[in-house]
Every structure is written in structure tokens, then in C-alpha cells.
Amino acid sequence: VHLLARDPAVVKGINTFNHNPKYLQELPLSPKIKAYNDVRACVKDADLVCLVVPSHAMRNISSQLAPCLPKDVPIVSASKSQSSSRPSTRALVSSGRAMARVTMGVFCSSWCAAAA
Numbered sequence: 001v002h003l004l005a006r007d008p009a010v011v012k013g014i015n016t017f018n019h020n021p022k023y024l025q026e027l028p029l030s031p032k033i034k035a036y037n038d039v040r041a042c043v044k045d046a047d048l049v050c051l052v053v054p055s056h057a058m059r060n061i062s063s064q065l066a067p068c069l070p071k072d073v074p075i076v077s078a079s080k081s082q083s084s085s086r087p088s089t090r091a092l093v094s095s096g097r098a099m100a101r102v103t104m105g106v107f108c109s110s111w112c113a114a115a116a
Helices: 008-017 039-043 055-065 087-104
Strands: 002-004 034-036 049-051 075-077 108-110
Touching: 002 039, 008 034, 034 039, 039 055, 049 055
Parallel strands: 002 034, 049 075, 075 108
Antiparallel strands: none
């Protein structure tokens, strides 16, 4: 599993100590998780890309990913928002999949899981 992180301290914490020093510090992570702050390196040789970003960041990350994605890699959008009560946020959530498809020119399926 490859994970893209903006914060170099998060990348170092995950790769060196197998935990995220910024969020859920007490949760140990598998040593099989490798963090990157370089988009191209993160998705190189990917079999599947999961976009699990806040909805307001979808356009930005989609634009960064577009030139880096290997051909025919499926993309799963699990975009999240902070408040679906605001009309602008609802529009972002509902258009997230379409935005990724338009920006990256690839098929995106939406997926949502809830804890049982």
C-alpha cells in the first residue's frame, strides 16, 4: 500500500516508525504501508488508486495525478466532506466523481463503506 502525504513529518513517521505522528498516533500501521510526498513515485506501478481526500481537494489532487497515472488503472473515489449541509459542499461531493473523470480522463467509480 502506497500513501500520499503532504507533510514530510507524516511521511517520515509512517516510513520510519509505522505510525502517523499527526493523526491517531497510538494506532500502529503495517510496515507494508509506504508513504510518499511525491505523487509520481506514489502511483508508479499502481494496480488501483483510491482517492480518499476531502471533497474540496479533489480538483487539486486529480490535476496532480492525471499526468502520473499508469494507463488503465482503476480509480475509486471515496471523497469525504466536512459538512454536507452547505449547498457548495453538496455540489462538491456530488460532482467529485465527475471532476476526477473530467480532470484525469478515466473511469471513476464511487464507493462508500459504513461500519456495521
